[in-house]
Amino acid sequence: MSKKAILVAIILAAIAGFFIWYSAASKTSNGENNKLISKNGIHWHSELSIYIKGEKQEIPANVGIGAIHLPLHTHEADNIIHMEFSRAVRENDIKLSQFFKIWKKRFDSNCIFEFCNGETGKVKMFINGKESGEFENYIMRDNDKIEIKYEPR
Ligand SMILES: [Zn+2]
């Protein structure tokens, strides 16, 4: 190869590298992927069931309802998360992590409450019966059945 050809190859590789980096970087930024769900509000419900070693955990009534009525909340201790917005709604507004933040409990791919992946068990998540790897990043949909299980390995 001539020197010129090598130089061209290096430049092309650099350009390709930039585009790979750029597309990876834009995927992690919130703005680009935080899609609009509705312009003028939603009233959706998801059912959330949490099992620790087979035992169903209670989600209390009135999570998110206090001095301020938050868009994500429970009314009864019936495992139903209400998503009630009267404004524009974006995907980040209805991520499962938002509910856990309001509830002040831990949930991610490693832990549910104080139960973490390790010798005693592993966190698993199911959406409408199918295993999911999205964990706290899951964007809830109307009528979803979400199950979080901490089970022995
Ligand atoms: Zn409500």
Ligand SMILES: [Zn+2]
């Ligand atoms: Zn409701």
